[in-house]
Amino acid sequence: MSRRLWHLLTGLLVPAWLVLTVVAVLFHRFLPVAPWLMVHLLLLGAVSTAILTWSQHFADTLLRRSAPGGRASMGVRLLTHTVGAALVVAGMVGGWWPLVLVGGSLVGANALLHAGILFAQSRGSLPARFAPLVRYYLAAGVALSIGVTLGVLMARTDEGEPFERLFVAHIGLNLLGWVGLTVIGTVALLWPTVLHARVQTTRASARGTLPLLLAGLAVLGLGALADQRLVTALGALLYLVGLGLVLVEAVRLGRTSPPTTFASWSIGAALAWFFLCVAGFGLLVAFAPSWVAAADRLEQLVPVFAVGFAAQILLGALSYLLPVVLGGGPRVSRPTARELDRGALFRVIVVNGGLVLYLLPVPSLVRVTLSLLVVGTLASFLVLMTRAMRVNRRVRRATDASASPIRPAGGPAATGAEQPRRTGATVTAVGALLLVVTLGVAMDPAAAGMASGAASAGVSASGHATGHTTRVDVRMKDTRFSPDRIEIPAGDTLVITLTNADDMVHNLVLATGVVSGSVAPGTSKDVTIGVVGTDIDGWCSIAGHKLLGMTLTVVAVGADPAGDAAMPAGHASAGGESSAADDLDLMKKPAADFTARDAVLPPVSVQTGSTPNGSTPTVHTLTMRVKNVTTEVSPGVTQSLWTFNGTAPGPTLHGRVGDVFDITFVNDGSIEHSIDFHAGALAPDKAMRSIAPGQSLSYRFTATSSGIWLYHCSTMPMSVHIANGMFGAVVIDPAGLTPVDREYVLVQSELYLGAQGGEADADKVAAQFPDLVVFNGIANQYGARPLTAKVGERVRVWVLDAGPNVGSSFHVVGGQFDTVFKEGDYLLRDGGSTGTGGSQVLDLAAAQGGFVELTFPEAGSYPFVSHVMSDAEKGARGVFQVTP
DSSP: OOHHHHHHHHHTHHHHHHHHHHHHHHTGGGSTTHHHHHHHIIIIIIIHHHHHHHHHHHHHHHHTSOOTTHHHHHHHHHHHHHHHHHHHHHHHHHTOHHHHHHHHHHHHHHHHHHHHHHHHHHTTOOOOTTGGGHHHHHHHHHHHHHHHHHHHHHHTSOSSHHHHHHHHHHHIIIIIIIIIIHHHHHHHHHHHHHHTOOOSOOSTTSTTHHHHHHHHHHHHHHHHHTTOHHHHHHHHHHHHHHHHHHHHHHHHHHHHSOOOSHHHHHHHHHHHHHHHHHHHHHHHHHHOSSHHHHHHHHHHHHHHIIIIIIIHHHHHHHHHHHHHHHOOOHHHHHHHHHHHTTTHHHHHHHHHHHHHHHHSSOOHHHHHHHHHHHHHHHHHHHHHHHHHHHHHHHHHHHHHHOSSOOOOSSOOOOHHHHHHHHHHHHHHHHHHHHHHHHHHHHHOTGGGTTTOOOSOTTOOTTOOOOSOEEEEEEEEETTEEESSEEEEETTOEEEEEEEEOSSSOBOOEETTSOBOOOBOTTOEEEEEEEEOOSOEEEEOOSTTTTTTTOEEEEEEETOOTTSOOOOOTTHHHHTTOOBGGGGOOTTOOOOTTOOOOOOBOOOHHHHHOOEEETTEEEEEEEEEEEEEEEEEEETTEEEEEEEETTBSSOOOEEEETTOEEEEEEEEOSSSOBOOEETTSOOOHHHHTOOBOTTOEEEEEEEOOSOEEEEEEOOSSSHHHHHHTTOEEEEEEEOTTOOOOSEEEEEEEEEEOOOBTTOOOOHHHHHHTOOSEEEETTBTTHHHHSOEEEETTOEEEEEEEEEESSOOEEEEETTOOBSEEEETTEEEEOTTGGGTSOOBSOEEEOTTOEEEEEEEOSSSEEEEEEESSHHHHTTTOEEEEEEEO
């Protein structure tokens, strides 16, 4: 096989991984473990494959000696890594730990084999000035093998502090060790080569640099394993010092030979992000209050590392090396390189400018539009690479067919045209960034503070503006305004500087109609209230925050008592609309095409896609996505519910004791949300944390106890989030559960109606005065569409009271329960202690659950209700239609 053909075949692996990465990014909202998948397709797939290939190539060059086994050995290593990485990805996506174990073992063992071959190759090689750089590749292989081992252990470790410490060490050894050390050893010579600069020596090959970097990695890893966060941060600092020594030299070369191509700009930008990410690693770990918080913050840093550093270093290096690999001499490589250099400055500015804007506290939809632009720009490399390969073939054929020199189309432009082209590229890139930011703001103007109204509605009719402006700083912390009372001379213009020191988004709404727009955590915003002539009430309008006490009062000192009164608190949010409760008619029949929620308990295997693995636990993999959905909760009455996967209650999960549930929670809503599974026991710090719109998290728990368990949003005020639809059930079968003919699930909850099509009324929730009490989200639905059974059939009904406030007393009119299971134990079974016992109700407090079993003695309609009769009259009722 020719050298060129070999490089072409092996070189296709990296683009294949890149294509898969782009696909995962575009469709991530439909994929399980999407954040993990996107990062690992890029880093474990494309970047690691490139490292294996090019580290061997550079080692051959630096040592002036081929590796033992030659191309066959390299082919085996590439194949082993590809299979191992594919198994790891498949195992994580499918929740099959044995695949993760096998794949991780292959990747780790292959990394050690790669390091061993490099070591053997370096033994006995001829002395060379830059041969010490090969040691970086040796150390990187060892770091990957350790990092992969930690990753495999993480896949079998429940969420909690041990998991988080493994995660921190895993990130450090894989990103700073495997990727970072390889890049440092390579760019020491690649960077000056790309810049066409002469280099006599490199700081990376100096005696003390690599030991300093390795000491940093060792301290980092040992600090994480020994539960010493400051030691881990110190390790990152040591690594940063070593990296800084190398980058100082890179900056000096960049100043003497300025970058002019996409390869040089992309590599230079990547090195800058590398330094910032390592610094960020140390700072985030050092100042985090716990390992859980440190891991959470580092998880947000990984995409920056992946895009800013890894992706740009990979594409920059490929842009330079691909024409060299394709070969053909200068007449062929120049037009090939020119194709890869198309839109160079535009691409670099868009990627790096977009990444900077993404990191700023911009609205969620702005982040979405920026992400699409950046990913699309990075993906354009695949198109340019295809064009470059076609140009290479075409020019090569033309060169072979003609003995005369060929001037490729689009030859070098005049020097005077270079600056206008760069200016045009810069303007176009900035314009593209502004366009996508504007598009994101246009889709969510309130989040960007664009909904502020005129600010003089509070002026007293008899008052006069003083012409003086009063500025007040208001801090938002712990769901409070501080100060929450502002005194200002009547007639002054008030400007409030809002600073959000909380960990969630807030805003300020005034009764005059002024709206601040969303204020992201850690940011400030000036809000001009206007001339104040009367007292004004204000509050945070994020759902439930006012209920938690987030209110503010502006007092106009010296105002005319006879002047106009400010609008009452709540006017802006209510908008003068009446409550949907005014339209309630519980005797009204639903439309003919109405379909009730399917109350049948889904089978274990069908519901969650679980896969038995012999003696290993069954793993249920599911994506739970927050969606705002307008739902008819009673005939003619609609509410805008916050839902899990589009329904309230959310999907019913079904498993057995010992099963593992691997949940990817995605917030596609408009405010912060979270999820709390009562069916698993674990520290809530990370898995149950609130996440902003557009974010996601992984939640993994083991079902160690049987029963029917509640899951719900735990973002405060929890009562409002549950009342607005954020709840569901997890059924874990007790051991020895006997088969029945029919099995149903009924989740009781309350609705506190706001305006038609609006959200729950937080004041009603606080007063615990529901308008509706329902089974499975809709009032009386099983009266209109009865549940079915046959005479003599055994029916099991699982009942869960989701609340948030009202208990349940489940009763079947005309039926008697011969089996009652509540909160993990049987209250009645086989007639109880007397042998003749029966039960009439299953009584449940909020968040409790159980099941009852009964048979129906004859055909007929058997109503079922909550025997808290006022609640039954508010919609908590249905019918079993029993046929012969």
